[in-house]
Amino acid sequence: MAQNLRSNRQVSVCLPCRAVGSRPASAPALLFLSLLTSALPARADYAVNLQTPATGLANQVYDLHTLIVWICFVIFIIVLVPMGVALVRHRKSAGHEPAKFHHNTLVEWIWTIIPVLILVSMAWPATQLVVQMKDTSKEDLTIKITGRQWKWEYEYLGDGIRFISNSATSNEQIAGKQQKNEHYLLEVDKPLVVPTGRKVRIVLTAADVIHTWWVPALGVKQDAIPGFIRDAWFKVEQPGTYRGQCAELCGVGHAYMPVVVEAVPPQQFATWMQDQKTQLAAAEEASGKTYSLDELKARGEKVYAANCAACHQPTGMGISGAFPALSGSKIATGDKAGHMDIVLHGKPGTAMAAFGPQLSNLDLAAVITYERNSWNNKVGDAVQPSEIAARKK
Amino acid sequence: MYTATATDTHGHDHEHAPTGIMRWIASTNHKDIGTLYLWFSLFMFFFAGTLAMMIRAELFQPGLQLFQPGFFNQLTTMHGLIMIFGAIMPALVGFANWQIPLMIGASDMAFPRMNNWSFWLLPAAGLLLISTFFVPGGSIGGGWTMYPPLFIQGGIGYDMAILSVHLMGISSIMGAINIITTVLNMRAPGMTLMKMPLFVWTWFITAFLLIAVMPVLACAITMLLTDRNFGTHFFDAAGGGDAVMYQHLFWFFGHPEVYIMILPAFGIISTIIPTFSRKPLFGYVSMVYAVASIAFLSFIVWAHHMFTTGMPVAGQLFFMYTTMLIAVPTGVKVFNWISTLWRGAITFETPMLFALAFVILFAIGGFSGLVLALVPVDIQLQDTYYVVAHFHYVLFSGSAMAIMGGVYYWLPKWTGHMYDERLGKIHFWLTAIAFNITFFPMHFLGLAGMPRRIPDYALQFADFNMIASIGGFLLGASQLLFLYTVVKCVRGGAPAPARPWDGADTLEWTLPSPAPYHSFVTPPLVK
């Protein structure tokens, strides 16, 4: 049965995300569809089931889930029917006299043993799938993923390519001051790019608290735990954009930590790699230059909005009791060195992360300059990328 | 199962109930203390329910409308924490206090003074917990599971919450010791263990679970406290500690904890169904064994909450198998309930309606639990609204609805008045319907990929969230009717006969209604 359903599903390909445009008015009607519904192929407009799988593993998970839901559904009916009969026929108002029996060892054994057998039949396929999921060997490519409050850092191990992927949804959209995009909360500035048809192994860790990297369509969800390395793998069949988000509560930005994976054919992937390397070289060069205060401030404003405003707030006023105000802060108006240190190294044990390893020297210089010369802060000096480089050593 | 002769029901009632405030503050009377527990629980239920209303209001639409994310996290965390420790557990202990002595023919609990202390620690803990909303940095926003390292980051409110949970833990342990001792040592002559009403059995085993796991929670949160304040590195990898170790400790407590909340509920249901089927409970002995097996298994399944932490394959398989096994004894219970109904003479008073809904809805919650038990599927669903749906089915339509049913069932005995049957039924139907509108769609949300504990969500989740919110408001409003019905019953109503339910055969119904202040001062004879 499961097999049937699966072929159906593949015909009506549907990313639940697509449902956004045409929202059905009759959604409430769906409500009382039984659990069974959730095992049926995703209808074009509703997202009542797992997302359309894009990897072999996710496919198997889909089928396993379908199987289990069917089994549970059948048991549920088996439970409901005699109950319903009793409630209708054995009512006092229908004149039924109570029987006196109160146990029957044989049937009690039967309904102990049969569920065991049913469970074994569920556990068997699940076991095989677990073993497959855990087998991260023979990978074609390894990507290190680091979760940070609240962004993902990707590093292609061995290729020197490393970047941060931030949410691209604007605060205006969140606050309802702007129309929400189709991919509201599920869009990033730089997606993770992977080749199709290759076994990608991801190794995960985190810099501050536990995060969980999750892309439903790929069938991968893995905690990223600070100080530890965990791994998982996926092999995307079809090119496309796959969206997910952080699944472990990780603080105030937990809802704003999307994951976007772009799967491209291998040749295109190779080109993309090349591009990245060129850009890397250019950035290297840029941080050797000297910039004017205004240039730095302008750039810093953007960096600040992307990296700092979540806590310290766009107004620089922070959140009383949780995140200090930078406007008027002793550190942000004190000597450069102290200011650079806290931004570069963070403050262990607090939410203030070390941004040194996360941002380029230019961005660091820019954001620090911006902080020193915005809101009520009027220090008037500029921090150059070269100073950052020197301080890092 | 047995017939009871109460040799003495009112003879010793010359010692009248003390009056005034000291009656409550200094009480050593199991009924008064039970009442205190129940009122406290009701208050906390409404408090945490109000937080839930705020959650549903924010989730009514995508985008941030009412609250900032930080405050939203505080709402979810406090909602979960208070519902579990402030509403469900105290309510069940309230039942234990009222019913266990009455059902086993004891004059009181074994340690009446300690009983009072167990209760009065709760308001202290509640005060400490709720006041976190008013300290700098606000309340706790790390989830009721309090995972480090996130939990290390917060302000002083987090320390207060830890201490508050300590107090509640002390209260639970003392309460559990009391219950076990009462059951072991205070049974009326002739009340052998295997003649005890099933409700007493479930609490007996639950109390054992409590004593075994509350100290482990205490241990885990003490480590959190020292990590936060005294520079230890229990959960910090840089110092050789391990954040995942916290999760193991927590869930070693946490999983038995969920059974702590459901086993007494099973007990209540196993009392109500035979009464209104007018037929003895089917499979009493296997019911006892089932409860014991569930309790035993609950110690070896905890890591099913941690399938995405990346434990070795052997670990995942072990915990998957043990978790699945729990379906077997639980199934035995469900089948026994249905066999009890079978060929009974069934009537549908409010308690029975709650019990029947319990059987159906709890089964749904159990099935979704089973789906979650399968590692590959759980990996898709963990930390999504599917889990939220699962646990509200077992906790709300499980524990909470069993509690409501139990309240209607025993109100006549407690207050001496009949509750308003019509209002009770309306309350039931509103609750059952609104509950499903609220939580059934959450299965879909979870399957489609909506994470839990988020104040804001992607657009494809909008419809079901709106439905869930509407259902949630209805559910909340319905509970006002519950409050009204209960208060009305306490204040007056048709006088209740000693045994208002003709199918009820446990000892408490041999006493007049309301139960005299001191009952079974001389133990009754149980044949």
Add this chain to the structure above:
Amino acid sequence: MQSPTQTHHTDVYYVPSSSIWPIVGSIALLTLAAGFVLYLGKVAAGPYVMGAGVAILATMLFGWFSTVIKESLAGKYSDQVDTSFRWGMAWFIFSEVAFFSGLFGALFYVRLITLPSLGHADLVWPNFEGVWPSAGPGLNKTITPVGAWGIPALNTLILLSSGATVTWAHWGLQKGRQAQLKLGLALTVLLGALFLGLQIHEYAEAAFSIRDGIFGALFYMLTGFHGFHVLLGTVMLTIILLRAMAGHFTPDRHFAFEAVAWYWHFVDVVWLLLFVFVYWI
């Protein structure tokens, strides 16, 4: 169905009169917690509030136990009540066992799972060898543990002997030899105090602190909680000694003595485990 045999079942279970001590206890713990919070929040009044909490708690314990002792001496407790006390104490000790299991669980988890996996996490901690004892990969500290065969071995001896002396005291009590009872108890108290003294000395000499990574944390948490229990046990033994001198115990009615003895044996067993798993291997 059998009919009840009610030969010597006491007719009336003693339900104690109402008492204010429980709520005083709650107020005490709340005050203590509030003071602790203030202290953590670096409010100067914190320690004083905590002190007040401890004082209220002490008053409560004193008041509560005085009442119980009075009731006991007045013969209000039937055999059934006595059995209740025994069950109560037994399950209380069981809860303590659960607490220490949590701590030992943490110790084994770290040694068997955490450290090896940190040792393998080369991407985060390139040169770290995950072997016990360790202060973790990020702290840059070497740990010199306390050797098992110095003070710890001596302490083992002391605690074991104290277990023997308390049993000897019990024999004395059972046989009505009050002098043996008092001497045994006094010796036990003395040994307990000696143990504590040595433990404090060991802490003072130790080359690491509670902040020194997981070893320090586990070491002090485990031995600290144990030491705290020894302290409580010693205080309780002292009270029992005083009560014995006041002649409170008779050969067949001395539950308070037994409860404390059970507790003491429990503390003893925990120490043996500590000695093996924290100090020795």
